[in-house]
Amino acid sequence: MIGTRPEGETLAHRAGQAFTAFRGGDRAALDELVGLLTPLLWHTVRGQGVDPVAAEDVVQTIWMRLLHSSDSIRDPQTVVKWLLTAARREAWRVSRRSRAELVRTAALFGQEGEELAAVPVRPEELPDEVVLRDTTQRRLWEHVQELSDRCRELIRVIAFADRPDYALIAESLGMPVGSIGPTRGRCLAKLRQVLASDPQWEGSES
């Protein structure tokens, strides 16, 4: 729930605590961390246009890399940033490079591999066709689709965190929202503006 927890009880803070506990030998704390942050990673990776099946693989791979590199993260409070940065980078790689990698892999395995390389490139995924709950949700969907890719990605991810985490997440996704205080930033401002100018939007009156 956004903004309903006192400071210090934010997602990033709880994640930092769980990660510290895990590194101190508490195995169950890793499970807790996975539960806390997997939604954020999922939406980060899907927000980059990675298809759902590949997105599951990316999210899982990032967690395994964290397990492998956990000792090299100096400040446990930076675990959210580490994961988001890694997920975003890997999603980018997967969505743009998987074809080249397939061809390179195929070359290692001779004739059987050539069958792999002959796989046609899959067409771009169409925008998700979703059945939404009601008209309000459908209108929100349309407005969110009108945002720039970067803004849509940011808003989608911060919606799954707590308000005080916003600046950290924006920074981790490469979109810092300014150094003075938790300002709204252009992406949220844009969505507010778009919704405010939609006469049929009744979702939020400010």
Place this chain on the structure above:
Amino acid sequence: MDDDRTLAELAGRPLDDADAAMLEQVRALYDAADPLPEDLVERIRFSLALDEVFDEVARMTRVPLDAMGVRGDQSTGTRTETLTFSADRLTAMVTVSRVGPGRLRLDGWLAPPEAFRVHLRMQSGDDHEVVADEQGRFSFERLDDGFGQLSFRPVGDDDAANAVVTPLFQL
């Protein structure tokens, strides 16, 4: 122009409750439109509960089912799926085929063809281990449906830290 100025002004103000309410709606929107797969968290927890130390996580690439149709014998209901795993140390190509009701086999091929001990850890709790032959080939037979994770370890290398592990994938 006016719009731009308003936007900049709006952007510079602190987050308020209206933002929070809007983000709540965005969250509900994505929960409906693109929810986190139900059992993903459980699968991730299993894949992380490895007893072994590892050096590298292989990248997994799925080859679309229809692409390898030439090798699947459709008349007997054989399903063939191919995955590739790439790491700095090795590359593996793995094919999963259905050999009967609830029965699968996994055939793999490693490059470079060195002696690797190949371990298959199933979410069901089953564990299997084989050694790849001199061509780098290995196989597991009579497997059940479910999710599994492979690890590769050089034979005769006692340094456990040299293992390569894969993400969990569906068999």
